Amino acid sequence: MQLxxxxxxxxxxxxxxxxxxxxxxxxxxxxxLGVQAGGLYWHFANKQTLFEAMADKILEGVGAxxxxxxxxxxxxxLARRLRRALLSHTDGARLVAGTYVTEKxxxxxxxxWFDVLRAAGIAxxxxxxxxFSLSSYVLGHTIEEQGLAGSPPAVGSTGKAAxxxxxxSADVEAMISAVAAADPADRFEYGLSVFLDGLRYQMEx
Amino acid sequence: MQLxxxxxxxxxxxxxxxxxxxxxxxxxxxxxLGVQAGGLYWHFANKQTLFEAMADKILEGVGAxxxxxxxxxxxxxLARRLRRALLSHTDGARLVAGTYVTEKxxxxxxxxWFDVLRAAGIAxxxxxxxxFSLSSYVLGHTIEEQGLAGSPPAVGSTGKAAxxxxxxSADVEAMISAVAAADPADRFEYGLSVFLDGLRYQMEx
DNA sequence: ACCTGAACACCGTTCAAGT
DNA sequence: ACCTGAACACCGTTCAAGT
Numbered sequence: 001m002q003l004x005x006x007x008x009x010x011x012x013x014x015x016x017x018x019x020x021x022x023x024x025x026x027x028x029x030x031x032x033l034g035v036q037a038g039g040l041y042w043h044f045a046n047k048q049t050l051f052e053a054m055a056d057k058i059l060e061g062v063g064a065x066x067x068x069x070x071x072x073x074x075x076x077x078l079a080r081r082l083r084r085a086l087l088s089h090t091d092g093a094r095l096v097a098g099t100y101v102t103e104k105x106x107x108x109x110x111x112x113w114f115d116v117l118r119a120a121g122i123a124x125x126x127x128x129x130x131x132f133s134l135s136s137y138v139l140g141h142t143i144e145e146q147g148l149a150g151s152p153p154a155v156g157s158t159g160k161a162a163x164x165x166x167x168x169s170a171d172v173e174a175m176i177s178a179v180a181a182a183d184p185a186d187r188f189e190y191g192l193s194v195f196l197d198g199l200r201y202q203m204e205x
Numbered sequence: 206m207q208l209x210x211x212x213x214x215x216x217x218x219x220x221x222x223x224x225x226x227x228x229x230x231x232x233x234x235x236x237x238l239g240v241q242a243g244g245l246y247w248h249f250a251n252k253q254t255l256f257e258a259m260a261d262k263i264l265e266g267v268g269a270x271x272x273x274x275x276x277x278x279x280x281x282x283l284a285r286r287l288r289r290a291l292l293s294h295t296d297g298a299r300l301v302a303g304t305y306v307t308e309k310x311x312x313x314x315x316x317x318w319f320d321v322l323r324a325a326g327i328a329x330x331x332x333x334x335x336x337f338s339l340s341s342y343v344l345g346h347t348i349e350e351q352g353l354a355g356s357p358p359a360v361g362s363t364g365k366a367a368x369x370x371x372x373x374s375a376d377v378e379a380m381i382s383a384v385a386a387a388d389p390a391d392r393f394e395y396g397l398s399v400f401l402d403g404l405r406y407q408m409e410x
Numbered sequence: 411a412c413c414t415g416a417a418c419a420c421c422g423t424t425c426a427a428g429t
Numbered sequence: 430a431c432c433t434g435a436a437c438a439c440c441g442t443t444c445a446a447g448t
Binding site: 094097098100107110111114118124125126127128129130131132133134135136137138139140141143144147148171172174175176178179182187190191193194195196197198199200201202 | 299302303305312315316319323329330331332333334335336337338339340341342343344345346348349352353376377379380381383384387392395396398399400401402403404405406407
């Protein structure tokens, strides 16, 4: 049974889900595929290239056309789609963030964003900035989401708060706990709504 | 001349600036400090701990009190401060994003955000969400900024646009070029202004 | 065309032993 | 207290050689 490029990619995403971004090893992937490590280099020039292909595969479908409707709902849909794709694999956000992707799917993503924002009436020379800003938010948020998953119950609740004002420090800890305890999807939606409100405001001028 | 913990940290940031995040090696850092690799483990339990300390050091000063003034200017100042700190070292954003920091400076950063947003009149239970959203944007944006630095002239301009509509694809490429060509600081300010407009809008209701 | 086997130049981490 | 020396169990990548 010969290996196709796509089998390697699928196997790599399985290893990613099992062992995380730092756990992916050419040797481990090779073993997972029942092959010697050196053999992988026939399919991918190096690990970096493999990572880029993985990142692109994660973005598959994010560039699909969006349903007709109000522009702000469309933009929201795009943002949610991107988040869902990044969440679909362990450390997906960090993987995509770490690779400067120019592959097929990434270009497709750029295309839909462009179409939607242009149809929304945003000036051509601003469309890129809006898309870049919003996707930066999605990427940053999702990285934090996936990072927080394996971290201590509440960031900062380790008791080593060095603040002199005990009452105030308690408030901060309460804030941090509230953030950590909240549904990540709700937090995401909140930030998204702020951004969309800002966008609407800027368009009404 | 004995090594102090802080010397190791400083040396590590120098290696970071020289060789990037992937280039940092316990052995290389040891050589840079004129020491054997094993010796570093007296100062830091492991590489991850070292990285966390580096991330925290990068955030030094970001938690300083902010000058009195309109709340939106204060919030903007905090966002810009964070961006500047992340930009101050090669791959700074990715370093901070990859470490779940609970150290001194990080807590201090949380403290100022809390103070400023609270004073702005944002409800206590919303303060964390706002701070989290905004810092997600800053983190995501800065990661992309630092990533784009070493990448091809214009993402997507590789000529392999698979779209059927040539004219539309040209528009997308123009958009991408416009984003890549623009001053990163301007792009950052734009997204920040959108977020702040949205925040103002939400507070007026 | 696709992969093995074996090698090369590295890694992070541990730990007895030195000073 | 702070570091060396040497080892252990790994890495990514290359490349002749096999099928």
